Amino acid sequence: MITRQLNFKVLQAKPRSNSLKSFHSLEHGHHMFDQIPHPNAASTNRSMLDCLRKNLPFQALDIFKRHLQLGFVDNVDHVTVALAIKACHGDPKPGCQIHGFAVSSGHVSYITVSNSLMNMYCKSGQFAKALCIFENLIDPDIVSWNTVLSGFQKSEDALSFALRMNLNGVVFDPVSYTTILAFCSDDEGFLFGLQLHSLAMKFGFDCEVFVGNALISMYSRCRQLVEAQRVFDEMPNRDLVSWNAILSGYTQERDHGLEAVFTFIEMVREGMKLDHVSFTSAVSACGQERNLELGKQMHGLIMKTGYGRHVSVCNVLMSLYSKCEVVEDAKLVFQIMNDRNVVSWTTIISVNEEDAVSLFNEMRLDGVYPNDVTFIGLIHAISIQTLVKEGQMIHGFCIKTSFLSEPNVCNSLITMYAKFEAMQDSLKIFEELNYREIISWNALISGYGQNGLSQEALRTFLSAIMESKPNEYTFGSVLSAIGAAEDISLKQGQRCHSYLIKLRLDTDPIVSGALLDMYAKRGNICESQKVFCEMPERTQFSWTAIISAYARHGDYDSVIKFFKEMEREGVRPDSITFLSVLTVCGRKGMVDVGRQLFDSMVKEYQIEPSAEHYSCMVDMLGRAGRLEEAEDLVSQIPGQPGLSVLQSLLGACKIHGNMEMGERIADALMEMEPTESGSYVLMSNLYAEKGHWEKVAKIRKGMRERGVKKEIGFSWVDTSVVRGSLCLYKFSSGDMSHPQTEEIFRMAECIGLEMKFLRERKREGESICKITSYKIDR
DNA sequence: AACTGCCTAA
Known part of the structure; x- marks a missing residue:
């Protein structure tokens, strides 16, 4: 970083006759060349x-x-x-x-x-x-210098030019100060701006309204709102621009929405005449604060003062209503607008996802040309509705209009094709990118993960870290892929963990949640616990992650302990939290506790129970033998009961040998999903237990006729250390395809023997805390 | 008769 230092000596020199003087007395100085x-x-x-x-x-x-x-x-x-x-x-x-x-x-x-x-x-x-x-x-005179100064694109160059003015002995006039201050925005610019401020004070230029306004704006951009406010307070005369400058300063700074609102109220009290600039900033602040009430009042004032159809004002109003989840009002604002620009159309497309495609066509007919943000909104709307045809059309449109060179549009398309389960297309777009930034890699990795292609996700991640610096989203996606995969060695997860520590990203809320979850899913609850303990702040997300982790391991006591702690710390549980807690209650047979929690979820937390919640409750009641209560709950489900709910109930019928209810449920299930093997198997086992062999045969026959196949169960063995591969080795019962089959079988036998031995020792009252790790000898 | 300031939204 170059530290820019102004030459104070030059700047304090007497102004040249053709600069300052002529600025203040235009009417006198300029006629000497006139014929x-x-x-x-x-x-x-x-x-x-x-x-x-x-x-x-x-x-x-x-x-x-x-x-x-x-x-x-x-x-x-x-x-x-x-x-x-x-x-x-x-x-x-x-x-x-x-x-x-x-x-x-x-x-x-x-x-x-x-x-x-x-x-x-x-x-x-x-x-x-x-x-x-x-x-x-x-x-050149001072106006020439100022004019060139105002034309620079990069503030870097503008500030260098200001230094050149300084070196050439040009004395800044108020216009120079305003122009240069407009270029001071980053840290380096702030240092420059400070020097300009003190100089302006020396010459008394800070009393000029223009200069004062530029100073407020400079301090706002450099996030020095206390200074900005001080300049504002000490100004001898303020105009509307001064008010707008301090207002937008608070609007742009995060978590200062309230100050913006107060400034606006003060403006109204002082009787300032407001304009579209004031309204855009003020409404934006309301949006940030999600303050719908005040926003509506401002809307009233906007209508009264005649800005109700101003493009920018309407655009921010739409944004406000969409942020406050009153989409209908956003649509109304859109309807009354006379002139709609790209932003207006893009906003309404993003707000109104169901009509996104037809709105896009209307926009084209209206003669408004889309930009990259329009496509990002449109592609998102198409993705979440899985409109494959439309998606391909938009892709074609982007090719034709060369929007495919916009990285963000490409990233949206990668995500879209991933949603369409067309990873080849995602990959194609990715491969044709001019420049692969980490966001594009992330889109691809998360796409593979969401399509269950965990190994591809891991391979892509390993390529990504070779050429870009991964961020928290990269790790979030790859960790969730590793967590979901049974056939990836946990060592890969540990590798990610070490890399995260190296990058100091391991305490990031997104990452640590994913890390905790990954360890829990892959069976290492101790690591999950450690990650949780090391989290600097515990959000709803992290609490839910640790609770689900223990629930996955069936640890009722820990789940309840964490749930109580979460409530004590005032963190609100969400529907996933409850799902975990209810699941573990079911496993432990704590039916009454579960029932109570379910009721409090609905009544106290106003969480609408999902199909998973219902099947969890049905499972819990069913396991405890309260089959009638379970069936009663099924009948209370709004709409049709889902597959999993009925499967839970059927499972319970099997456990408790209730053939009459079992038959009813199984019939319904076989009608819903004739090819799903689970219900056939459960029902046939139920008949078998009761000795109804002719019915067992009938079910088996029905299965064959309808082409239902039982899925093969697989197990995995980690041979990655030996073979240096990414993945675990998958095998089913009787599988002899592995080159080391013999050793594996021998080892399995050893493990079996040791388990038997430990079981006996436990029966004798010894506690077992040692887990032996086995290695296959070559 | 030439140069300067506040703007927000997707």
């Missing part, structure tokens, strides 16, 4: 100026062109040329023509004409031309 004006030139200038004042630049330009076409070159002086350049309004086409005329007529030697030209080129985005004119000026 005695041609009487017609004066009238031309007057009428052009008139048009410009009425905001009719095209008419002003027409007057100028007509004069030239009719050969009234004498009607034109350097003031006319300057006015004509101004009338171009940043349009370089007529601008270049007038530039040519100014050169051939010699008017370009007037500094005002050159300054106007430079300004025109800056406004039209042809900064290089402006700079070229500047470098050829023999005697």
